[in-house]
Amino acid sequence: MDKQSQNTELNMGIDVKKDILQKRDDLINSLFQILDGFQVDVKCEANNVSLYFKDIVVCRIEVGEGTYRFFDISEEWADNTRCLCLKNEDGGRYYYVDDIEDCIGECERLVKFEEKKKGIDLPPGLEIKMDKLFPINTIDRELMERVISVFKSVDNAFLINVTHQCVSIKREHRIIFTIWPKHGWVEVALCVKAGEIKRNDIVYDVSEVKRFKGRAGYAIHFDESIDEEKVRNILRQVSEVWQEK
Numbered sequence: 001m002d003k004q005s006q007n008t009e010l011n012m013g014i015d016v017k018k019d020i021l022q023k024r025d026d027l028i029n030s031l032f033q034i035l036d037g038f039q040v041d042v043k044c045e046a047n048n049v050s051l052y053f054k055d056i057v058v059c060r061i062e063v064g065e066g067t068y069r070f071f072d073i074s075e076e077w078a079d080n081t082r083c084l085c086l087k088n089e090d091g092g093r094y095y096y097v098d099d100i101e102d103c104i105g106e107c108e109r110l111v112k113f114e115e116k117k118k119g120i121d122l123p124p125g126l127e128i129k130m131d132k133l134f135p136i137n138t139i140d141r142e143l144m145e146r147v148i149s150v151f152k153s154v155d156n157a158f159l160i161n162v163t164h165q166c167v168s169i170k171r172e173h174r175i176i177f178t179i180w181p182k183h184g185w186v187e188v189a190l191c192v193k194a195g196e197i198k199r200n201d202i203v204y205d206v207s208e209v210k211r212f213k214g215r216a217g218y219a220i221h222f223d224e225s226i227d228e229e230k231v232r233n234i235l236r237q238v239s240e241v242w243q244e245k
Contacts, residue, residue: 016047017065023100024049024063030104037157037172040111051111058114061103068103069096070110077110112156129162133181140181143222147179147188150231155239176242177235178216185223188231189216190238197237202230 024047031042031049041052050072051058059077062069070083071094078085078093083106085093097103134141144167151158151169158176161168166189167179180187189206190197194217197203206212206219220231 020047020063020065027061027063027068027100027103030100031107034104034108035111035157037159038111038115040115051107053114059107059110061107067096067098068100070094070106073110074114077113080113081106081110115156126160126162129164130167133162133164133167139184139224140186143186143224144179144181146228147186147222147231150228151177151235151239154232154236171239171242174242175215176238179222185221188220188222190218190220190234191216192238192241193217196241197234200230200234202226203234 024044027049028042028044031051035042035051039053040058041054043050043052047063049061049063051061057072059070060072062071071088071092073081073085073093073095075093078095081095083095083097085095088094097106134144148160148167148169155171157171159170159173161170161175165180168175169177169179174191176191178189178191180189189212190203194205194207197218199218202220203218204221205217207217209216212219220226220234222231
């Protein structure tokens with residue numbers, strides 16, 4: 001998330017009470033923390049806070065004295081949110097929550113839902129590197145995408161980077177695991193130390209392997225026959241380790 005997208009000065013000449021503006025700014029500051037790592041921008045105008053993927057609006061939140069009202073939501077999200085949706089005069093769907101904690105939690109769930117649905121694309125430069133490292137229509141490419149899909153099911157707050165050797169999965173600018181092409185399988189190197197996760201039969205020690213030394217303690221041999229539930233269990237533990245650091 002880019003903090004430069006914040007604009008607390010643009011009130012468009014609308015008279016907004018100071019306590020409402022304070023509630024708005026408190027919400028924005030909390031969203032920057034909760035949504036860090038997502039490719040989403042936060043913008044504000046008067047007492048409204050809007051979330052965007054690139055130029056596409058995810059929602060607009062109207063901050064009031066007693067409520068936070070969600071507008072401009074997708075029909076899909078309206079059918080998936082746990083909140084009761086109402087219809088306004090133009091047929092659009094909206095709903096509201098009463099306190100900031102509920103609002104923050106709803107924003108996090110909404111962003112994860114929309115990001116998964118839209119499938120955020122890699123920047124052009126990374127797409128070229130990705131296609132060279134993991135060519136399209138190869139087993140390695142399919143397996144690499146499966147690894148990312150499994151991880152996405154347990155932790156959606158991550159970034160992808162591509163080097164000439166591997167794909168890195170990062171959280172808050174720190175690498176948590178890497179994916180290496182192996183011609184028919186991929187190696188998933190886990191950036192955790194011995195004892196930080198409970199190993200199962202798909203995990204092996206790589207702490208003495210030269211290219212991993214000091215960075216990754218374990219790895220997974222990920223092929224077409226692997227049990228994805230076992231992978232999910234391990235990646236969930238890795239994610240929890242890094243969330244606690």
